[in-house]
Amino acid sequence: xxxxxxxxxxxxxxxxxxxxxxxxxxxxxxxxxxxxxxxxxxxxxxxxxxxxxxxxxxxxxxxxxxxxxxxxxxxxxxxxxxxxxxxxxxxxxxxxxxxxxxxxxxxxxxxxxxxxxxxxxxxxxxxx
Numbered sequence: 001x002x003x004x005x006x007x008x009x010x011x012x013x014x015x016x017x018x019x020x021x022x023x024x025x026x027x028x029x030x031x032x033x034x035x036x037x038x039x040x041x042x043x044x045x046x047x048x049x050x051x052x053x054x055x056x057x058x059x060x061x062x063x064x065x066x067x068x069x070x071x072x073x074x075x076x077x078x079x080x081x082x083x084x085x086x087x088x089x090x091x092x093x094x095x096x097x098x099x100x101x102x103x104x105x106x107x108x109x110x111x112x113x114x115x116x117x118x119x120x121x122x123x124x125x126x127x128x
Contacts, residue, residue, distance in 0.1 A: 019102055023085060030082040037075055069123050076119045080112035 048056035062068075088108050091097050097104040 019105060023105055026081060027085050027089075030078040030085075033075070033078045034082060037078075073116065073120055073123060077112070077116050080115050081109075084108035084112050 044059060045056075047059055063072075085105070085108060088097070088101070088104050091104065092101060
């Protein structure tokens with residue numbers, strides 16, 4: 001195998017191993033989750049206008065199931081990840097923390113985990 005063939009044989013194969021690639025992929029996925037939630041949220045809120053306040057109240061009462069509370073927590077997780085990773089990206093664009101980008105990522109994830117645990121603690125009253 002020549003040097004050129006060896007250099008181009010696995011182009012891109014190692015990208016999936018890096019933290020930056022996973023952060024990029026999760027950023028895109030969390031953005032799609034938030035976009036989907038936006039459409040569901042608009043639909044739910046529009047039920048108050050279409051069916052009236054009583055139909056909206058009964059629909060909102062049905063959201064107190066453990067599964068939907070869990071989905072709310074996953075929404076908070078996606079929101080916190082997307083927001084804090086977005087802040088990290090803006091800081092890197094401004095030249096802040098480029099050399100420490102992994103540490104900044106983990107600090108953002110620790111803050112997201114702390115906020116998610118607060119939401120989970122508050123929601124635990126709805127589940128149990």
